[in-house]
Amino acid sequence: MSDNLTFNLTTSTPNIQTAEVLPDEAVQHERVIIIGSGPAGLTAALYTARAQLNPLVIAGHELGGQVSLTYEIENYPGFPEGLSGQELVELMKRQAERFGARIKMFSAVSEVDFSHGSPFTVKTDDNGVYLADTVIVTVGATPRHLNVPGEKELTGNGVSYCATCDGFFFRDKRVVVVGGGDSALEEALFLTRFASRVDIVHRRDQLRAGQMLQKRTFENEKIHFIWNTVVERINGSSGKVESVLLRNVETSEITEYPTDGVFIFIGHDPNSDLFDGQLERDAFGYVVTDREMRTNIDGVFAAGEIQDRVYRQVATSVGQGTAAAMSAERWLAAREG
Ligand SMILES: Cc1cc2nc3c(=O)[nH]c(=O)nc-3n(C[C@H](O)[C@H](O)[C@H](O)COP(=O)(O)OP(=O)(O)OC[C@H]3O[C@@H](n4cnc5c(N)ncnc54)[C@H](O)[C@@H]3O)c2cc1C
Incomplete structure (x- = not known):
């Protein structure tokens, strides 16, 4: 585990001592914006970073998402002894950052405008305004x-x-x-x-x-x-x-x-209200995607629990984050010829 990051298990938020907080910008143009920093978001960040797309992750107010609330994860492959959720989040974050992903901490997306197509407008609750060629939505779910x-x-x-x-x-x-x-x-x-x-x-x-x-x-x-x-x-x-x-x-x-x-612990609701009227959602509020994690908006992808109410696991969210990132990369490549 990083020396720079300590965890306090009595609170739900990791005590991040060296978190990168980007300054408020006027309008910043990004190739990929990932909304959410759970397993799906951090995995999408890793893959798009390794594809040289320099992704910006807008972390939301819960770095690591639901995993950060989980004491012990025993069913994520590669860790035969299990590990704490916060350790896993830290490892995923470090891995994505190693390849150039930027993580905007303590900031949530407050508004999106997908209506005019790419580049999409993304606004944050700390007055950030961004244009993004492609967006990957990984905002997960919230306990009921x-x-x-x-x-x-x-x-x-x-x-x-x-x-x-x-x-x-x-x-x-x-x-x-x-x-x-x-x-x-x-x-x-x-x-x-x-x-x-x-x-x-x-x-x-x-x-x-x-x-x-x-x-x-x-x-x-x-x-x-x-x-x-x-x-x-x-x-x-x-x-x-x-x-x-x-x-x-x-x-x-x-x-x-x-x-x-x-x-x-009676279930979760998808954090999809932000996308009301913009992304197609099912009867339960989950964002609808196809197998390539495409939403109804060309250039907007979704992954993890925001679009999956069946499997709801770290491993499945990571897989969906991978698929969304690869689809976004191909979408950008096709568009740019
Ligand atoms: C108590 C508990 C125990 C669990 N145990 C296990 C386990 O042992 N094994 C296992 O495989 N799974 C477990 N899970 C399930 C697992 O944690 C989830 O399946 C997984 O975290 C889903 O990942 P996700 O990235 O889709 O979404 P989430 O983890 O829900 O992350 C959502 C992210 O989106 C961000 N966000 C939300 N709104 C906004 C916004 N407006 N702007 C920007 N960001 C936003 C949040 O800050 C967060 O970072 C457990 C879940 C819970 C609650």
Whole structure:
């Protein structure tokens, strides 16, 4: 790991000491702009950089994307012992930068205009204005909220969407995990490193998670399941969670269940609102692409979870980032003869 970069696992953002922050420019013309710095974006950056396209990555406010929130990744090929999400992000970033990718940190795209074709206009929330011959969209997805009373008020005070970031604060405490998919189980297992008891509240009577993960979860004596149940309210006072109000969806019975924390892992929404009216999206809001990662706009490509609601893995996002970068490169080459 780089000496220049330290990680603080108690926060969701790496402590970047030497992050390159480009100054605000008037209008800067780029050959390739990559929006997002998750696995898809950093891989697209690597490939377009190696193709001498000098890509600019607009990182967004979460360098590394969802991976940076992941404590341990055991299923990314090439790392038989596994590694932390933040280590993987740092390695991907360094590899892309080695070939000339520029990463604009702490800046998100606030507006795009694809309506007039290439060059496309891209504006950032720090007043940057760019023209890009081609754009690769890799803005990923965001964890879904329960939208129950108390959730918003107690977020950061016992309500969390990131066990990696906040698990440490729950040493010897009881926590509730909401959800029944891979993320919920992975994070519940991680939380057993700290918490004395982890209750998984799931709205159904069976899990959606993979079989291996289920087995590990069922075998963990700290983990308990509350089936057919939803969280109706999160209670707390003096800035900390004290209990959840649970409703059994079959009997409608309401129970107040004491807990010190609530970790919510109930799915994700694609970060595609920015492209409303410009890029074609499916019924769930995911950007529609073909096999070459082309969107409905000639010269705009998309990769990773912004266009994939099925596989949602680092390895698949990396593969899609590769494909988008190669397609963008070919598109530019064809256009430039
Ligand atoms: C808790 C958890 C555990 C996981 N564990 C694993 C695992 O063990 N193995 C595995 O393979 N996968 C795992 N995943 C899934 C994996 O992290 C995702 O599939 C992968 O990160 C998706 O990559 P992505 O690049 O498409 O998008 P994301 O990772 O979502 O990244 C999106 C990027 O876009 C940026 N962005 C968003 N909006 C803007 C904007 N307006 N302007 C500029 N940038 C923007 C964000 O800052 C971010 O950098 C896990 C996910 C979670 C949440």
